Amino acid sequence: MAAPVLETENLVKIYGRGDTRFDALKGINLEIGKGESVAVVGKSGSGKSTLMHLLALLDAPTHGVVALEGRPTGDLGAKELNELRNSAFGFVFQQFFLTPNQSVLENVTLPLKIAGVPASERKRRGLEALEQLEMADKADNKATDLSGGQKQRVVIARALINDPSVIFADEPTGNLDSATSKVVEDILFGLNRDKGITLVVVTHDEDLAQRCSRQIYLVDGQIVPSPEKPASDVAPGSPAHPWAQQPAEAAAETLQVTEPATGEVVTISQADAAEIARAAQEPPRPGKHAAPAPTPEQPGATA
Structure with a gap:
C-alpha cells in the first residue's frame, strides 16, 4: 500500500455515560494510503459515520490517535x-448542504472565503472547478434552481476548490436516482484515478463499495473481515483471508445474532461469529504514534 495519508491507532469513541453509554468505536486501527479509494461499509449504527467524522477531524476521539500525513x-x-x-x-x-439563496458560484467558493482568499481569485478558481464538472453555465443560478444531480456536481466542485488530498463522501448517491448516481460515482472515481485524490466513501451500498479498491467492514464499532470474500478471490501473494481456513461446512452453517448498537437481528455464518468474537478479545496493537490501549480505568476499556 502507498504511504498512509490517514492513520488511526486504538481509536475509541464513546457517547453518553452509565445506562446511556454507547461505544460507537472500539479500538480501531487502520491506514489509508495516498491515492487509494476506500469504502467504509456497515449497517446503520455500525460506527461508519462516526469513523469518518474522526478521520475528517470533524470530531475528537474519546481515546486513541488520528494522524494525517x-x-x-x-x-x-x-x-x-x-x-x-x-x-x-x-x-x-448525501444531504447537499448548499445555501439555497446564494448562487452556485458563491456556494462553491465558500471554503476559499473562509480561508481569506481575495474575491477575484475565488471567482477564477470557482469557475475553473465548475468547468471541470460541466456546471460553469450555472454559476449565477441559485442552488434552489438545480436538479439533484446538478446539486451534487456543485458539491463536488466545492470539495475540489482547495485542491484537497482527501475527499470524504458520505452516502454521496443516497438522494439520487440510479442513472444520476452512476454519473456522480464516475466523477468521484475519475478524480481518484486522474488526480490521485484519496477517496473515502462511507456507504451501506455494496455495489458502490465494490467500485473502491478496498473495503473496510464495520460491525458494532469494530473492523471485521468481509464475509462475502471467499478464499478463491484472495490475490496471489496477499495474506490469506482469515476465514479461508474454516471448513466449508462450518462456514455454511448460520445463526442469528442481535447487533448491540441497533437491536437488529442479522444472520451470519458460525465461522464469521467465531472470527468476530476472536477479534473482540484481541488487544489493540502498539502503534508508532504510541497510542496506548485502553485500560479498565480508561474510557473505551471493556470489562
Missing part, C-alpha cells in the same frame, strides 16, 4: 484544526 492531530488547537481540515479535505454528503 504521519502527524498526530490530537494536540492541534481549534484554529489549526480548522485550517488543516479546510485545506486538506473535501466533503461530499
Whole structure:
C-alpha cells in the first residue's frame, strides 16, 4: 500500500455515560494510503459515520490517535484544526448542504472565503472547478434552481476548490436516482484515478463499495473481515483471508445474532461469529504514534 495519508491507532469513541453509554468505536486501527479509494461499509449504527467524522477531524476521539500525513492531530488547537481540515479535505454528503439563496458560484467558493482568499481569485478558481464538472453555465443560478444531480456536481466542485488530498463522501448517491448516481460515482472515481485524490466513501451500498479498491467492514464499532470474500478471490501473494481456513461446512452453517448498537437481528455464518468474537478479545496493537490501549480505568476499556 502507498504511504498512509490517514492513520488511526486504538481509536475509541464513546457517547453518553452509565445506562446511556454507547461505544460507537472500539479500538480501531487502520491506514489509508495516498491515492487509494476506500469504502467504509456497515449497517446503520455500525460506527461508519462516526469513523469518518474522526478521520475528517470533524470530531475528537474519546481515546486513541488520528494522524494525517504521519502527524498526530490530537494536540492541534481549534484554529489549526480548522485550517488543516479546510485545506486538506473535501466533503461530499448525501444531504447537499448548499445555501439555497446564494448562487452556485458563491456556494462553491465558500471554503476559499473562509480561508481569506481575495474575491477575484475565488471567482477564477470557482469557475475553473465548475468547468471541470460541466456546471460553469450555472454559476449565477441559485442552488434552489438545480436538479439533484446538478446539486451534487456543485458539491463536488466545492470539495475540489482547495485542491484537497482527501475527499470524504458520505452516502454521496443516497438522494439520487440510479442513472444520476452512476454519473456522480464516475466523477468521484475519475478524480481518484486522474488526480490521485484519496477517496473515502462511507456507504451501506455494496455495489458502490465494490467500485473502491478496498473495503473496510464495520460491525458494532469494530473492523471485521468481509464475509462475502471467499478464499478463491484472495490475490496471489496477499495474506490469506482469515476465514479461508474454516471448513466449508462450518462456514455454511448460520445463526442469528442481535447487533448491540441497533437491536437488529442479522444472520451470519458460525465461522464469521467465531472470527468476530476472536477479534473482540484481541488487544489493540502498539502503534508508532504510541497510542496506548485502553485500560479498565480508561474510557473505551471493556470489562
